[in-house]
Amino acid sequence: xxxxxWLELIASGLITGGIYALVALGLNLQYGLMRxxxxxxxxxxxVGAYLTWLFQTSYGLSPxxxxxxxxxxxxxxxxxVHFLCFRRLTATSPNLDVxxxxxxxxxxxxMFLVQNFASWMWGGELRGYDYxxxxxKLGEAQFAANKLLVFFLALVFSGALIVLLRMTLLGKGVxxxxxxxxxxxxxGIDTKRLHPLMFGIGLGLSGIAGALLSMAYTITPFMxxxxxxxxxxxxTLGGFGSMGGALIGGLFLGVxxxxxxxxxxxxxxxxxxxxxFIAVLLLRPEGLFTRKGRKA
Amino acid sequence: MTSRQLLIRDVLVxxxxxxxxxxxxxxASEFVVSMALTCLMYVALSSSxxxxxxxxxxxxxxxxxxxxxxxxxxxxxxxxxGWVETILxxxxxxxxxxxxxxxxxxxxxxxxxxxxxxxxTELIMHxxxxxxxxxxxxxxRVLTVVPERDTIYLTVLALAxxxxxxxxxxxxxxxxxxxxxxxxxxxRAQTLGVNTRWIKIAGFAITAAFAGAVGxxxxxxxxxxxxxxxxxxxxxxxxxxxxxxxxxxxxxxxxLAAVIFSVLAESLRLQFPQIYLMSLGLLLIxxxxxxxxxxxxxxxxxxxxxxxxxxxxxxxxxxxxxGENEREKQRIKRRExxxxxx
Numbered sequence: 001x002x003x004x005x006w007l008e009l010i011a012s013g014l015i016t017g018g019i020y021a022l023v024a025l026g027l028n029l030q031y032g033l034m035r036x037x038x039x040x041x042x043x044x045x046x047v048g049a050y051l052t053w054l055f056q057t058s059y060g061l062s063p064x065x066x067x068x069x070x071x072x073x074x075x076x077x078x079x080x081v082h083f084l085c086f087r088r089l090t091a092t093s094p095n096l097d098v099x100x101x102x103x104x105x106x107x108x109x110x111m112f113l114v115q116n117f118a119s120w121m122w123g124g125e126l127r128g129y130d131y132x133x134x135x136x137k138l139g140e141a142q143f144a145a146n147k148l149l150v151f152f153l154a155l156v157f158s159g160a161l162i163v164l165l166r167m168t169l170l171g172k173g174v175x176x177x178x179x180x181x182x183x184x185x186x187x188g189i190d191t192k193r194l195h196p197l198m199f200g201i202g203l204g205l206s207g208i209a210g211a212l213l214s215m216a217y218t219i220t221p222f223m224x225x226x227x228x229x230x231x232x233x234x235x236t237l238g239g240f241g242s243m244g245g246a247l248i249g250g251l252f253l254g255v256x257x258x259x260x261x262x263x264x265x266x267x268x269x270x271x272x273x274x275x276x277f278i279a280v281l282l283l284r285p286e287g288l289f290t291r292k293g294r295k296a
Numbered sequence: 297m298t299s300r301q302l303l304i305r306d307v308l309v310x311x312x313x314x315x316x317x318x319x320x321x322x323x324a325s326e327f328v329v330s331m332a333l334t335c336l337m338y339v340a341l342s343s344s345x346x347x348x349x350x351x352x353x354x355x356x357x358x359x360x361x362x363x364x365x366x367x368x369x370x371x372x373x374x375x376x377x378g379w380v381e382t383i384l385x386x387x388x389x390x391x392x393x394x395x396x397x398x399x400x401x402x403x404x405x406x407x408x409x410x411x412x413x414x415x416x417t418e419l420i421m422h423x424x425x426x427x428x429x430x431x432x433x434x435x436x437r438v439l440t441v442v443p444e445r446d447t448i449y450l451t452v453l454a455l456a457x458x459x460x461x462x463x464x465x466x467x468x469x470x471x472x473x474x475x476x477x478x479x480x481x482x483x484r485a486q487t488l489g490v491n492t493r494w495i496k497i498a499g500f501a502i503t504a505a506f507a508g509a510v511g512x513x514x515x516x517x518x519x520x521x522x523x524x525x526x527x528x529x530x531x532x533x534x535x536x537x538x539x540x541x542x543x544x545x546x547x548x549x550x551x552l553a554a555v556i557f558s559v560l561a562e563s564l565r566l567q568f569p570q571i572y573l574m575s576l577g578l579l580l581i582x583x584x585x586x587x588x589x590x591x592x593x594x595x596x597x598x599x600x601x602x603x604x605x606x607x608x609x610x611x612x613x614x615x616x617x618x619g620e621n622e623r624e625k626q627r628i629k630r631r632e633x634x635x636x637x638x
Contacts, residue, residue, distance in 0.1 A: 037407050088585050100407050101355055105540060105584045108533060112577030120570035229418070232411060271426055274419040281412050282400060 008142075009258055015147050017254020018154035019209055023227050024234035024246040025158055026205035032178050032241030033198050035096060036086060036103045040110035041231060042224030044074055044203045046118060048210025049219040056129050056214075063131050067153065067211045074207030078200030081110070086199065111225075119221035128218035150212045157208055161201075162243050174198060178241050226270075233277040299468075306464050306547060313551070314457045321449055327562075333449055333517070335558035337510055340456040341531075342538040342550035344506035347463050348499035349536075350544035351475040354405070358397065358413035359535045361420045362390040362504040364527035366511025368424065371437040371521055379443055383451065383512045390508025391501040393420075398500040402493070405482075414529065421527035428523070436522030443516060451513045459506050463547055475499055537576065541583045543590025552591055 027041045051073060052066040085106050093099035132146040165171035173194060176184040185191060209227075213219070234253055238245025253273065260272045317336065321329050341359060349356050366386035373382045401412045428435050466472040474495045477485035486492050515521055538557055543549030564572035586602070587594065615621050 035407075037411070085581060085585060092585075092588070097353075097406055101353070101410075102584050102588065104355070104407060104410060105536075106581050108537075109577040109580035109584070112573050112580070116570040116573040116577070120574070229415075232415075267426055267429060271419065271422040274415050274422060277415050278412065278419060281404070281408065281415070 009262055010255055011143065012147075013255035013258030014251055015143075015151040015254070016257065017251035018151040018158075019213060019250075020227075020230050020234050020254055021158050021247045021250025022154045022209040022212075023206055024231040024238070024250050025161055025243060026202035026209075027228075027231045028235045028238070028241065028243060028246045029161075029174075029198055029205075030202040031235065032243075033174060034086070034103075034195055035100050036199070037100065037107065038110075038202070039104065039107040039228060040114055040224075041202070041206055042226070042228035043111050043114040043118075044077070044224075045206040045210040045213070045227055046219065046221060046224040047077075047114065048074055048207030049214040049223070050118060050122060050127075050210075050221075051207075052211040052214045053127050053129060053219060056131075063129075063211060063215050067208055070207040070211045071204040075200040075204035078203030079196045081203075082196040082199040085110075087196075090195075115221055115224065122221065124221060126218045126220055128214070131215045144216070146216045150216050153212055154209070157205065158247050161205065162247065165243060170194075229277075230273065233273055233280075236277060236280050303464070303468070309548070310457065310460055310464070313460075314453070317453050317456075318450075321446060329445075329449065331558055331562045333452055334562065335555055336449075336452045336456040337514055338535065338538055338554040338558060339551050340452065340459045340506055340510050341535045342542065342554055343456075343463050343547075344459040344503050345535050346539045346544055346550050347459070347466060348475065348503040350539060351472070351479050352496065352499065353479045354402070354496070354500075355410040355536070356413045356500070356503070357410055357529070357532045357536065358394075358417050358504075359507050360527055360529050360532035361413075361417040362394065362507035363511035363514075363531050364421065364424070364523065365390045365393055366508035366513075367515035367521055367526040368437075369508075370512040370515040371439055374439065374516070375441055379447065379451070383509050386512030387505045387509035390511070391505040394501045394504030395497055398497040402496045402500065414532075417527065417529060417532065421523050424527070425523045436520060438520050439516055439518075442519060448513060448517055452510065455506065455509055455513065460547070460551065462502070462506075467547070471495065471498070534576075537580055541579065541591055543592035546590060546592035549590045549592030556591075 023041065023045060027038060030036045030038045030041070048070040051070045052063050055061040055066055055069075056063055086103065089099060089102055089106065093102060132144075132149060134145055135142045136145045136148060165174055173184065173189045176187065176189060177191065177194065181191070210219075213223075230253065234249040235246050237253060238247070238249035253276070256276065257269055257273060261269050264272075317332060320332055324332070341363070345356070345359060348354070366383075366389070369386040369389050370382050373385055377385070397413075397416055401409060401416070404412060425435065466475070474485065474490045474492075477488070477490055478492055478495065482492055511526065515526065518525065534557070538553045539550045541557075542551070542553030560575070561572060564575070583590070587598070
């Protein structure tokens with residue numbers, strides 16, 4: 001294999017990896033901060049994709065414009081969902097273990113609800129539209145312009161979230177809550193405002209990911225679940241609650257999948273990612289990139 | 297009631313239930329019998345799930361893996377062996393997989409365990425698909441030798457009765473107490489001399505054996521099976537759902553919920569499949585939020601509690617709207633001020 005073919009393979013892996021990272025960051029925010037393992041995360045990605053498709057085909061709005069719109073719509077949706085379900089759950093659960101198990105069940109319920117709502121509303125067939133499909137040459141390798149754009153935007157938004165968490169006071173509060181919820185509350189951090197907001201931002205990120213995905217791939221009501229599973233794999237790779245880990249884990253998984261698919265065969269893709277997932281969970285449940293001695 | 301009276305009551309209810317279902321195929325229509333079959337399948341699955349996962353609070357999503365293993369072993373073995381041997385072998389295969397899987401994953405708790413069992417199920421499904429595609433060259437199998445409808449019905453009925461009976465018995469043994477102990481506090485159970493590792497693996501294997509047997513028996517009903525129908529994660533989800541909605545720790549909750557579900561499923565699924573699944577999701581959320589103990593924990597007091605909650609909530613809103621809360625605050629402030637002068 002020539003060097004340019006290698007580069008092309010790795011770059012295409014990175015492009016899918018960028019989306020994985022964006023989805024995983026949102027899920028990681030929810031799990032790391034609130035211990036809500038949101039199995040329905042991918043379904044909200046699907047909602048974002050459908051919103052973009054709907055506005056693009058019926059009003060001719062540019063998909064780029066829909067990226068912030070779907071972020072805001074899903075943020076609001078997330079705050080509402082948190083208000084309706086998880087607020088009561090936090091108040092009534094006796095301890096964190098019970099909260100986690102019940103939260104998982106509520107998320108399963110949400111998954112059924114949202115997925116079937118979409119397929120009832122828009123039908124089960126494949127949808128899509130053309131947007132920036134002309135190829136772009138980079139050196140000797142060729143890529144579709146929309147995929148490059150998707151990758152670029154995915155990295156920008158992932159970076160923005162990480163910068164937000166590292167640099168601002170809001171981010172400091174969130175990180176403090178991740179490290180020690182009680183300690184952070186004693187320092188005057190308002191969980192009642194921060195939790196819904198962060199749940200909303202997590203969903204908003206999946207909305208962005210959905211809007212980006214719809215530019216380059218076809219969409220169906222059932223597209224969400226594989227992304228949820230991939231996001232789970234990514235956050236186990238990177239360590240629950242670690243944002244940098246999720247970004248690197250996402251890109252890493254994308255590359256591994258691309259290489260694995262090239263050297264074996266495409267039907268092994270799912271098998272490969274599940275095998276990595278189970279191996280990591282069994283051998284290093286604290287994540288590949290976390291330092292020893294620090295609890296993730 | 298004393299423990300002995302409870303036992304007698306449970307056995308009598310079980311006998312009545314078994315006798316009624318035994319008589320059902322004689323007079324009911326084809327449609328009702330097929331509905332009863334689905335119902336019995338979920339009774340067997342959910343009460344065996346509750347036996348291990350309910351009492352130890354290990355949330356397993358691997359039921360569909362065991363179900364699928366049972367179904368595939370029927371597809372492979374039924375021509376060469378008799379009906380009963382096939383089902384026994386299917387159940388043994390599932391239990392064997394459960395022992396291996398359990399030894400690997402049962403040291404993880406909570407969400408990790410749930411996610412891992414889900415991942416394992418998908419891994420097994422994809423592995424079987426891949427194996428079929430690349431080695432045998434086909435996807436799916438056609439079952440040619442199919443026993444009569446009544447045989448299937450009786451087998452599934454026997455499995456359902458057996459699983460409830462096993463739950464009744466296990467609750468009264470040291471083994472059941474150990475499972476409950478693990479659910480309450482695993483470290484404490486260990487300190488008190490329970491070999492938690494073996495107890496958990498044994499419990500997981502029993503659950504798997506039932507799921508495998510049910511899968512082996514139900515496979516013939518479809519006549520054509522492929523990995524995506526028999527390893528469908530939905531079977532596992534629905535089992536968990538039924539048990540949770542019925543009440544994880546109760547004996548009769550899962551049975552009650554299974555009956556409700558199969559009626560709901562058969563009446564809604566064909567015409568409005570999405571509405572059925574949406575209502576399923578909604579029911580699950582509402583149940584977890586407002587009735588965490590399950591349907592079987594529903595008492596007269598629960599309704600009273602809801603009524604009081606709603607009334608207090610309405611009162612609060614009313615006070616807010618009429619400005620009573622504001623006035624109350626000012627009154628308190630004034631009182632504080634006055635107490636300063638004293």
